[in-house]
Amino acid sequence: MTSSTARSRSLFFWILTFYGAVFTIRVFWMSWTRLVHLETAKAAYFHYDLIDIRLWSKDPALHKRWQARPPVAVVRRGGEVLTTIAAIRELRLKYDPASGMWTGRWPCPWNAPEGTYSLELLNSGDLARRMRRGTFRIERRRPHPLPKGFAALTLESVDPFKTMKVRAPSGEVKDWRGLIDWAEYIGADALWVLGGQTPGEKPGQVWRTQNLSMMAEIARECRRRRIKFGVYVMCYLTMSADPLTHYEYAREVKDGRTYETRAISLRDRRRIADVAQLLKRFRDIPEVDYLGIDYIRNALGGYELAEDFYAEMPISPPKGWDKLSREQRMISFAQKKIARRDAGFIDAWQWWRARRAAWLVRELKARLDWAKPLWAFTLTWDKGWHHGQDAVMFNDAGIDAAALMLYEADDEQFKLMIHDWNKYVKKKDAQLLVGDVIDWPLHQKHPDGPKAFYRRMVSAIDRIHSDGPAAGVFIHDLHRALWGRRGPWTTKEWMDEAKRAIRYIKEKK
Missing domain, CATH: 3.20.20.80 (Glycosidases)
Known part of the structure; x- marks a missing residue:
């Protein structure tokens, strides 16, 4: 094999690697910008907390869609949509320019059971595969025990x-x-x-x-x-x-x-x-x-x-x-x-x-x-x-x-x-x-x-x-x-x- 042939093959593989990396990065970028994140600010909350719910995506088309029709989130436990304080069942999210997210605050229900709760975005059928839905826990502090009686x-x-x-x-x-x-x-x-x-x-x-x-x-x-x-x-x-x-x-x-x-x-x-x-x-x-x-x-x-x-x-x-x-x-x-x-x-x-x-x-x-x-x-x-x-x-x-x-x-x-x-x-x-x-x-x-x-x-x-x-x-x-x-x-x-x-x-x- 001549040196010119070796150089040609090396150049070919270099170009192939370069375009492969560009393609991979582009696919990753497109995939990441299309992701939709519905999450809470913290992993766990107490009963006196307002649960901060956040929705965000890097997809500009979604922002236009949500500006025209603000997104609505619900909280589920055991498959059931929960009603919380003031009979709030559906939480309409508002755009926060400072964070670039759509946010809402869900009051923890009176004496809510301990455990894991999940989030869901209503009317999000076409976003199902793109959605990353988070969960959060409601916890209870254990008090200093008193003597019996x-x-x-x-x-x-x-x-x-x-x-x-x-x-x-x-x-x-x-x-x-x-x-x-x-x-x-x-x-x-x-x-x-x-x-x-x-x-x-x-x-x-x-x-x-x-x-x-x-x-x-x-x-x-x-x-x-x-x-x-x-x-x-x-x-x-x-x-x-x-x-x-x-x-x-x-x-x-x-x-x-x-x-x-x-x-x-x-x-x-x-x-x-x-x-x-x-x-x-x-x-x-x-x-x-x-x-x-x-x-x-x-x-x-x-x-x-x-x-x-x-x-x-x-x-x-x-x-x-x-x-x-x-x-x-x-x-x-x-x-x-x-x-x-x-x-x-x-x-x-x-x-x-x-x-x-x-x-x-x-x-x-x-x-x-x-x-x-x-x-x-x-x-x-x-x-x-x-x-x-x-x-x-x-x-x-x-x-x-x-x-x-x-x-x-x-x-x-x-x-x-x-x-x-x-x-x-x-x-x-x-x-x-x-x-x-x-x-x-x-x-x-x-x-x-x-x-x-x-x-x-x-x-x-x-x-x-x-x-x-x-x-x-x-x-x-x-x-x-x-x-x-x-x-x-x-x-x-x-x-x-x-x-x-x-x-x-x-x-x-």
Whole structure:
């Protein structure tokens, strides 16, 4: 073979390889540009999440098609198309110029089952072979486990511990140590006391300070007696109509105008930082075993959140919204909510408020370095949704025990609350503590008094779940039992029924 022939063959093979590579690249490029991706931003979500759905392709023809007729996505589980919050079944995607994708936000359904969910694009018959459909998981956080049959005695009071005089179960008048005597008497595992309330004793002061220096000493005494100790903070409700100037307050609507309430707005970034700072002080006391929060919700009003709600949720504002002032928007929003004619809107508002509260819990737990178990007092009308709370979202966000306040209800209302919870939450979904209040008027002055209290506690223990008893109980609260509205019964008569309720749950198998 001559050298010229060899060079010719080499050139031929080089040209063949070159064109083969060009062809392969072209085929790959054409194939890649024709692919259609339907996916979520993350692989896994919690119950407080909005699932971010994204649709994209490099095919310019598809973009023209979708601009003419926006794409619609659905979520499936087990082959079934799901309906979520606000009766949303089909999610119309919108073009996002920043990412070049078509996007939508699907609210996670109330207490959705754990597992895998799939995405589907409606009316995509000719795209079936080009479509790459993603999946996502809904997960559930496992809370810090409580001892079996856990029982806590609460103290909701800002009375100074240093000068407190407590009549102990023995009849002897003691100092604050008599509080722990009562926890021992009823067989409680823990004493939970109020440690943070706004405003303070002095003008401009965020927290009441008179009891802060006592917390370490009380904690040590509880530890010595083998009683766990917890401290909680009132988060978003203040005890004064005089506002602190550095907070934004929640707004209510009355007579066609908005006004400022004594509740701090959930959108105020300074408040969560202040709550975290105070809880860190308690966290750093070695003998403090539990941290707690109360009023982790928009306690009053909340209409200043209207713009945030529409910005996040896949719910369209009413026509002319963009032409209204902020004041007019709040009034319009309140009128729509109060009318309660739009069930989907009400469902979305309740879900979104619960999500907002859960995100605050998540941030708070992170600021506390997830160091100690955290409980939250939780309202119970309509599973807490009526108040913008959800025990399942709270669990995922970092609440280790949802303390359900099953009071301020007559017997029929109480039965309805228990029925709703029984149908909604199983033991694996959240760690629930059931509680009743030692307050005769809040039991409608029932002639049985403390015994009616006991019956409600036992009913809640047995029926709050459909698959087993409550994780524990709390007795609310010792201040009311000592100095509150007991009716014709003594402190000990009320506390004896609390003792019976604690014994009952501890004997449950």
